Amino acid sequence: MSLNTMITATFVLVFVIWAGVAFGSPEESLLVQNLFTDAQYDKYIRPAPRFDVAIYVNFSLGLNVLLDVDEKSQTITLSCHTDQEWIDMRLLWNPANYSGLTEVVVPADWFWRPTIILSNAADGDYYVPRGREILLDYTGRIKNNPPAIFKIACKMDLEKFPFDVQRCTLKFSVWQYATDKILFSPSQDTVAMWSNTQSSEWYIDETSVIGSLYDHNNKSWGKISATFTLRRMPLYYLINIVLPCVVMALLTVLLFLLPSDCGEKMSFGVSILISISVFTLLVADIMPATSDSVPLIMRFLIFDLVFVAGSIVASVFVLRVHHRSKGNLSIKPWMRKLFMVCLPYCLFMEPKTKLSKVRNCQAEIKKSLPNMEEEGKHQTSQLSVFGYESSEPGNKKVQLPPYDAYVDQLREMRNEMNRQNEKDQRHDKEKEMEDDWKYMATVMDRLFLVIGLLAYIMALILMYNETQ
Numbered sequence: 001m002s003l004n005t006m007i008t009a010t011f012v013l014v015f016v017i018w019a020g021v022a023f024g025s026p027e028e029s030l031l032v033q034n035l036f037t038d039a040q041y042d043k044y045i046r047p048a049p050r051f052d053v054a055i056y057v058n059f060s061l062g063l064n065v066l067l068d069v070d071e072k073s074q075t076i077t078l079s080c081h082t083d084q085e086w087i088d089m090r091l092l093w094n095p096a097n098y099s100g101l102t103e104v105v106v107p108a109d110w111f112w113r114p115t116i117i118l119s120n121a122a123d124g125d126y127y128v129p130r131g132r133e134i135l136l137d138y139t140g141r142i143k144n145n146p147p148a149i150f151k152i153a154c155k156m157d158l159e160k161f162p163f164d165v166q167r168c169t170l171k172f173s174v175w176q177y178a179t180d181k182i183l184f185s186p187s188q189d190t191v192a193m194w195s196n197t198q199s200s201e202w203y204i205d206e207t208s209v210i211g212s213l214y215d216h217n218n219k220s221w222g223k224i225s226a227t228f229t230l231r232r233m234p235l236y237y238l239i240n241i242v243l244p245c246v247v248m249a250l251l252t253v254l255l256f257l258l259p260s261d262c263g264e265k266m267s268f269g270v271s272i273l274i275s276i277s278v279f280t281l282l283v284a285d286i287m288p289a290t291s292d293s294v295p296l297i298m299r300f301l302i303f304d305l306v307f308v309a310g311s312i313v314a315s316v317f318v319l320r321v322h323h324r325s326k327g328n329l330s331i332k333p334w335m336r337k338l339f340m341v342c343l344p345y346c347l348f349m350e351p352k353t354k355l356s357k358v359r360n361c362q363a364e365i366k367k368s369l370p371n372m373e374e375e376g377k378h379q380t381s382q383l384s385v386f387g388y389e390s391s392e393p394g395n396k397k398v399q400l401p402p403y404d405a406y407v408d409q410l411r412e413m414r415n416e417m418n419r420q421n422e423k424d425q426r427h428d429k430e431k432e433m434e435d436d437w438k439y440m441a442t443v444m445d446r447l448f449l450v451i452g453l454l455a456y457i458m459a460l461i462l463m464y465n466e467t468q
C-alpha cells in the first residue's frame with residue numbers, strides 16, 4: 001500500500017466522521033453537550049437552587065380508555081397518560097446562542113426525575129412509568145407524559161346493582177420527598193378525557209383531581225387523588241336478567257288460572273322455580289362474595305323466587321281443597337259464607353248454580369206419589385167393580401188380575417222408587433258436596449290470582465323506587 005492511498009483513506013475517514021457529526025443537527029448536539037456533559041449534570045440531585053427550597057412537581061391525569069371494571073375482585077383497570085411537569089434550574093439556555101432552538105427531546109434517563117407511585121395499585125405495579133423521552137424547553141421546564149395502564153383496588157357499593165354508581169380513586173404520591181423538598185400539586189382539577197373514552201357499560205359522570213397533604217413521620221407529604229364517578233348503564237342486566245324473571249313470575253300467576261283438574265299445575269310451577277334459580281346463580285356469579293349488602297337485582301330475584309314458591313304452596317292448598325270431597329267432609333257454614341257468598345261477590349265471579357232445583361223437582365215427585373197411588377187404587381177398584389169392557393161390541397170380557405196383585409205391584413213400585421229416590425238424593429248430595437269443594441277451590445284460585453298480581457305489581461313499584 002502506497003503512502004498516497006493511505007493519505008486518501010485517512011481523509012475519507014475524517015470526512016465521514018465529520019459529516020456524521022455535522023449532519024446530526026449541530027445545534028442540538030451542541031446544546032446537549034453544553035447542558036449535560038460540560039456542566040457535569042448530576043441526574044441524582046434534585047434540581048433546586050438550595051437544599052431548603054421546595055420545587056414544584058405538577059401532575060395531572062388523562063384517561064384514554066376505561067378497560068375493565070371487575071365487581072368480583074373489586075378492581076378497575078384504566079388506560080391513562082400521566083402529565084408530569086417540573087422545572088430543572090440547571091437546564092436553561094438562551095435560544096439565540098443555538099440558532100433559535102427553543103426545545104429539545106432527549107432520553108428521559110439523562111434527567112433527574114421524581115418517582116411517583118400509585119399507592120392503591122392492585123397488581124403490584126406501584127411505580128408510575130417515567131417515560132422514555134422527555135421534552136425540555138429553554139426555560140428548564142420538563143414535560144413528561146408517559147402512558148400507563150393502572151389497575152386499582154376500588155371498594156364497590158353494589159347495593160343498587162345494576163343501577164349503581166361507583167367512585168374509584170387513584171392515589172398518587174411522590175416517593176421519599178416530603179413537602180419541604182417537593183410540592184406535589186395537581187395541574188388540572190379534572191381528569192382530561194380523550195374522545196372515545198366512554199365504555200359501553202359505564203358512563204363516566206364526573207372526574208376530579210384533588211391535591212392534599214397527609215402527615216407521616218412528623219412530615220407532611222403531598223398526595224393527589226384522581227376520582228372517577230362511574231354510572232353503570234343497566235340495559236344489559238334489564239334485558240338479560242330482569243325481564244325474563246318478570247315474565248316468568250307473571251307466568252307463575254297463570255298457575256292460578258290453570259284448571260285444577262288438569263294435573264300440570266305442580267310441574268308448571270316447579271319448572272319456573274328452577275329457571276329462576278338458574279338466573280340467581282348467574283347473578284351470584286358476577287357478584288363479589290361480600291355480605292355487606294344484598295344487591296337490588298339479587299333482592300329482586302329472591303323476591304321472585306319466594307313469589308314463585310309461594311304460588312306453588314298456594315296451588316297445593318287449592319288442589320287439596322279441590323279434592324277434598326273424597327274425604328266426605330262437608331263445608332262448614334262460615335266457609336260457605338266466605339267462599340260461596342262474600343268472595344265471589346268481591347272477585348266478580350258468577351255465584352254457584354245450585355243443585356237445589358233438581359232436589360225440589362224430586363221432592364215434588366215424592367209429594368205427588370201418594371196421590372197417584374190413591375188415584376190408581378180408585379181406578380183399579382172401579383175397574384174391578386164395573387169390569388172392563390171393550391169399546392167394540394161382541395168382544396169377550398177381559399180377564400183382569402186380582403186387585404191384591406195390583407196393590408202389591410204398586411207398593412213394590414213405590415218402594416223401588418223410594419229406594420231409587422234415596423239413592424239419587426245421596427248421589428246428588430255427594431255431587432253437590434264435590435261441586436261445592438271444587439267451586440271453593442276455584443274461588444281460592446281466583447283470590448290467589450288477584451293477591452299475587454297485586455303483590456307482584458306493588459313489589460315492582462317498590463323496586464323501581466329503589467333504583468332512583
Ligand SMILES: *[C@@H]1O[C@H](CO)[C@@H](O)[C@H](O)[C@H]1NC(C)=O
Binds near residue numbers: 057
Ligand atoms: C406548578 O403549579 C404551580 C402552582 O399551581 C405553578 O406556580 C407552577 O408554575 C407550576 N409549575 C409548572 C412546571 O407548571
Ligand SMILES: *[C@@H]1O[C@H](CO)[C@@H](O)[C@H](O)[C@H]1NC(C)=O
Binds near residue numbers: 094096097
Ligand atoms: C449566549 O448569548 C449571550 C447573549 O445573547 C451571551 O452573553 C453569552 O455569552 C452567550 N453564551 C454562550 C455560551 O455562548
Ligand SMILES: *[C@@H]1O[C@H](CO)[C@@H](O)[C@H](O)[C@H]1NC(C)=O
Binds near residue numbers: 217218
Ligand atoms: C415527632 O415529633 C415529636 C415532637 O415534636 C417527637 O417527640 C417524635 O419523636 C417525632 N417522631 C418522629 C417519628 O420523628
